[in-house]
Amino acid sequence: MSSAQETVVLSGHIIDSLILAKVLDRILMMGGTFDIEEISIGKKREDPSRARIVVRASSPNLLTDILRAIQPRGTSIERELECQGKDATPDGFYPNDPLRLKPHASTHA
Secondary structure (H helix, E strand, C coil), X not given: CCCEEEEXXXXXXXXXXXXXXXXXXXXXXXXXXXXXXXXXXCCCCCCCEEEEEEEEECCHXXXXXXXXXXXXXXXXXXXXXXXXXXXXXXXXXXXXXXXXXXXXXXXXX
């Protein structure tokens, strides 16, 4: 069934406010599945809780719909983006940086 997936993070008072239950219910109601990868429950009433949830859906479009539906409950996507490092020039700008100022010829003598 699952051809698309994304990991989301939910944090705060997600247990006592029933936010976690509502998010998981919404995922299932929309035809998705989930695995709770990690959960940390606060020990005291004022301590926040945190959950990492892998959301799966049968298509990328359904996954997008599910993610949009659970976002208002406070979920955020946890994604590792590929980065590329480049050496900076001595003036601290990257080569071909659009913010780099070009030297202008002086019109003053």
